[in-house]
Amino acid sequence: ANDNVESKTDVLIIGAGPSGLMAAYWMARCGINARIVDKRGTKVFTGQADGLRSRTLELFDSIGFQHRVHQEGHVAVEANFWVPDGKGNLIRQGPHCSSKVNESPFRNMLLNQGRIERFLLDSIQEHSDLQVERGVIAETFEYHNEVDDDPMGYPITVKLRTLSDEANPPGLHMAGPNQSAVASGVAPGNLLPDDWIELIAKSKAKETKTEIIKAKYLIGCDGAHSWTRKQVNIPLEGSTTDHIWGVIDVVPISNFPDIRRLGTVTHASGTILVIPRERNMVRLYVPVQTIEASAASEGRFDRSKITLEMIKGRVQAIFAPYTFDFQICDWWTAYQIGQRIAPTFSKGSRIFLAGDAVHTHSPKVGLGMNMSMQDGFNIGWKVALVAAGAAQASILGTYDAERHRLAEMLLDFDRHWSGLFTDGDGESKTRNMIKVVELFEDFAEGRNSFYGTSELVWKLENDEGPPAARHMIPGERFPPVxxxxxxxxxxxxxxxxxxxxxxxxxxxxxxxxxxxxxxxxxxxxxxxxxxxxxxxxxxxxxxxxxxxxxxxxxxxxxxxxxxxxxxxxxxxxxxxxxxxxxxxxxxxxxxxxxxxxxxxxxxxxxxxxxxxxxxxxxxxxxxxxxxxxxxxxxxxxxxxxxxxxxxxxxxxxxxxx
Ligand code: FAD
CATH class of the missing domain: 3.40.30.20 (Phenol hydroxylase, C-terminal dimerisation domain)
Structure with a gap:
């Protein structure tokens, strides 16, 4: 059927997660002839990332949907640290609040990734006809060096395959009282009306077909197992640790006083991170087990051995003497911590990688989605203006320089932060947590971007602003007023x-x-x-x-x-x-x-x-x-x-x- 149709586009984006949608926003805004494909049948509806840092919210404001996040999300400014008092009780240390919290119009918020994808999709639609092509997988890749230097040339050839619905079902799971059956699924009762519409549209049958697409620029936003990265032979370097974590999004039934507040609960065997969320939900990151060091170094981890019951049992043990249970579980999963980064985020001057495709780390620092969107934001406008014939192609070289350094800082932060969840005890742990947060705060919140000198950033030698505008530092964000x-x-x-x-x-x-x-x-x-x-x-x-x-x-x-x-x-x-x-x-x-x-x-x-x-x-x-x-x-x-x-x-x- 309908095989090997050929077409051309200026920009092809592979992957419609947070980084791909952010890049696509710029294509929509600048009227670029672009395509965006994703192998999944639908967008994300539940789970995955949920933390939004102030700089990301500033970007949302510049796009125009920050008010929607504000309406639905949960603000989390103060953190409380609960530790054992040595007599079998837990006591609160805190609240701790950053002294710099007012340096942005926006405070940290929590809202699930699916809603952020919704808002990005709506913004894209508001400005263009660009649609995410779902259930479409990139399958083969070729690069034609001979047209590399020709701005009008299409050096990239990708074969796309549209998957049939049988091969790629929308992933609806009914949630009932027996929550063990629910894993990374969608409970229809929890869906908001604007997301329902997408699922209904999805029910239309699709036929399998292939298409050969030629592109001037390719942005690979296809996640941790990035197909694009593999095509251009860029490795992910780094390691995994020996800790297995469970993460659950539940509506808790608990008498723990701070179940609706951001914080940690420490026990001799590890620390739980508590994150209050929209619709009475709470996310808990729970240390589940330590695997053999040898197995960890070989990257072996049998996820199927971790059950929701097991994670619940760990929470109950760490929360004691407080109680913990739930009837509603929106999403849960288990993961092994690892920090990995690609040595470069681009291949030549036409192919770029963004988000999880080039850096992965533990989700507890709450930066995965933020960094990925900020990558997509950075490369998106540059490719859009070059494709529009408005900016010189040389600016594309600044993407790697600007974002790679920040990804390295992200991994450094994650190594410091994640270690604190398994090492140390009570008071010293609290002190260390506050120290690490303060050390990395300007980076994590995006208050400092550390973009270096380039054709896009005319910095003074002392890294300061000019005498006429001392705090207007090239390479940093415009201080909000x-x-x-x-x-x-x-x-x-x-x-x-x-x-x-x-x-x-x-x-x-x-x-x-x-x-x-x-x-x-x-x-x-x-x-x-x-x-x-x-x-x-x-x-x-x-x-x-x-x-x-x-x-x-x-x-x-x-x-x-x-x-x-x-x-x-x-x-x-x-x-x-x-x-x-x-x-x-x-x-x-x-x-x-x-x-x-x-x-x-x-x-x-x-x-x-x-x-x-x-x-x-x-x-x-x-x-x-x-x-x-x-x-x-x-x-x-x-x-x-x-x-x-x-x-x-x-x-x-x-x-x-
Ligand atoms: P992704 O969101 O992974 O999007 C990549 C997209 O590319 C996917 O939609 C995929 O279908 C598509 N794709 C892949 N290959 C192809 C192909 N060949 N052709 C077409 N499409 C393709 N972050 C946090 O901050 N907190 C968390 O608690 C958290 N939990 C997570 C749990 C899980 C199970 C996962 C997978 C991620 C989690 N993250 C979390 C990370 C966070 O979701 C990511 O950092 C963020 O989604 C990265 O965005 P991205 O757009 O770069 O990649």
Whole structure:
């Protein structure tokens, strides 16, 4: 039937887990001709990852669905550590709360991976017709070196096979009181309506067929056993340890006082991690057994020997004298801890690997899904802009450099953290846990990204921000601040304002525009940026567009520091208030760092946080992923242009230069 149909696509994404969907979001946003396939018949509905760090939530805000996570998820800010008191009881140590918790608009949240996939799928659909092709497996791979250098060439050939439903059933399991029967399945009673729709659609029969697809770029997001990684001969290096863990998502029946709070419970034989979740659920990570060191080193672990009853028994023993039982189990599994990383995340300049495909570790650090999505986010916009003909292919080389270092830090964190669950006792364990959390906190929360110097990141030698914007450090995220819109007083966090739509943003920190000199500096700057000084090749008219999405790959916004009552929207230069005869003015380009009495988050201290002089201001270029690429003074248009020239594709002569 229908075999070996041939087709072409600019970008092929293999795997529609969190990293693949994140990469696909950018394809949808930038109008790229792309395909995304997954061998599973449906998306994930239960289980797997559940922890969301603040930086990931900031990215969700920039995409536009953070509010959905907030509505459904569970916030977990404080941690409690329960230890034996030596008299047969457990006592609470804590609560422990990070002193840096307010450095992001968002606190850590917990919500199952299936819902995050839902929100990503909805965002993709909102912006394009791109659909995940489910039940489609990548089977064979060829690379044609002869067209490697041709930007219009399709060096990648992949054979896809659509699996029939008999070969790939949707995996519905009924959950009843005898929970031992439920393993990694879907209990229909727990499904939310928008997920049900997918399962109903899935019930349509599919015929088996194959397709030969040629692609310019390939992003392998196909998980820990990555098929793509194997095709390009990149190994996963590392080891497994000798500990077997059980993980259960249950609605607990327990008199343990902190069953609804994040924390740990320690016992002589190990430590349980307690994670409160949506819909009255709790996730428990439970040490189940230690296997022979020799078996562990050979990677042997018989998962079928671990049962739900066994895990429940371990929880009851560790929780004693408190009770523990459940009637509802949403999901459970058992796993062996291992830390593995690929030596490189790319092959040549056309093939990239993201997420679990290139790094795996124990799930207890709660970073698997976060790191995977952040990988997909990083490579996604770069491939999208290159495929759109808007950015130079050389930027693709920054993916490996930016993400590999962070994956190494992830494994380091995991080694420190996981060891604490099996070694040490009571108080010293609590102290060590807090120490490790504090040591890795800036990395884990994504407050520091540590992106090094490249064409995308113009760093100063001392790794600091320039004198004009001391805390605007190239390679780091734009420090979030809540601002007021000049025209209507509405408030918005910069995480939302710097929307992930594919464009670079020149953020003009216009300073105190009440003074004539500052007003003049702003006017001169905007004339240089736009065509209005008659100069050919001005920044806003210099680069190729994102065809079908934006005429200009650069957006400009201004944030001034004067009290909003003392300047008016119409005082600002025209490029900051574009006019359309039908739609009227665009009001959302002029913002104000001014305190607001009805919202304490909007405290008018943005300039201080950014290390910027309130009178003189500064200028910053923010990459499409909200990381700072360049920062300097308002008059440094030539340097800013050189920065952008190294990244973007200039319009050809007949297009206007
Ligand atoms: P995945 O989510 O694994 O997605 C890969 C996708 O690729 C899959 O949908 C797969 O079907 C598809 N695929 C694979 N091969 C092919 C092919 N040849 N053709 C087409 N499609 C293919 N993380 C936590 O933070 N906490 C946890 O408690 C936790 N528990 C986990 C339990 C299990 C059983 C698993 C498997 C993972 C768990 N994780 C956990 C890890 C977390 O789910 C991952 O870090 C995250 O899902 C990685 O996202 P990804 O998109 O890179 O890979």
């Amino acid at each position: 809540k601002l007021r819109m000049q025209a209507d007083g509405n408030l918005r966090w910069t995480t939302r304002l710097l929307e992930s739509d594919g464009r670079f943003r020149v953020v003009i920190l216009a300073g105190d525009v009440r003074t004539a000199t500052q007003k003049d500096r702003l006017l001169v700057l905007t004339q240089h940026l736009s065509k209005s000084d008659g100069k050919q090749g001005a920044v806003l008219d210099r680069y190729a567009p994102i065809v079908g999405c934006f005429d200009c790959v650069i957006d400009v916004i201004a944030i001034h520091s004067a009290p909003w009552t003392e300047v008016e929207f119409f005082d600002f230069p025209e490029i900051l208030r574009p006019f359309d005869p039908v739609q009227g003015w665009k009001y959302d380009k002029v913002w104000c760092d001014d305190a607001c009495i009805w919202d304490r988050d909007c405290d008018g201290k943005g300039y201080e946080r950014w290390g910027v002089d309130r009178l003189l201001g500064a200028m910053v270029v923010v990459r499409p992923d909200q990381y700072i690429g360049w920062a300097g003074e308002l008059q440094e248009v030539d340097e800013l242009t050189r920065y952008l020239d190294g990244i973007l594709i200039q319009k050809t002569a007949n297009e206007g230069l």
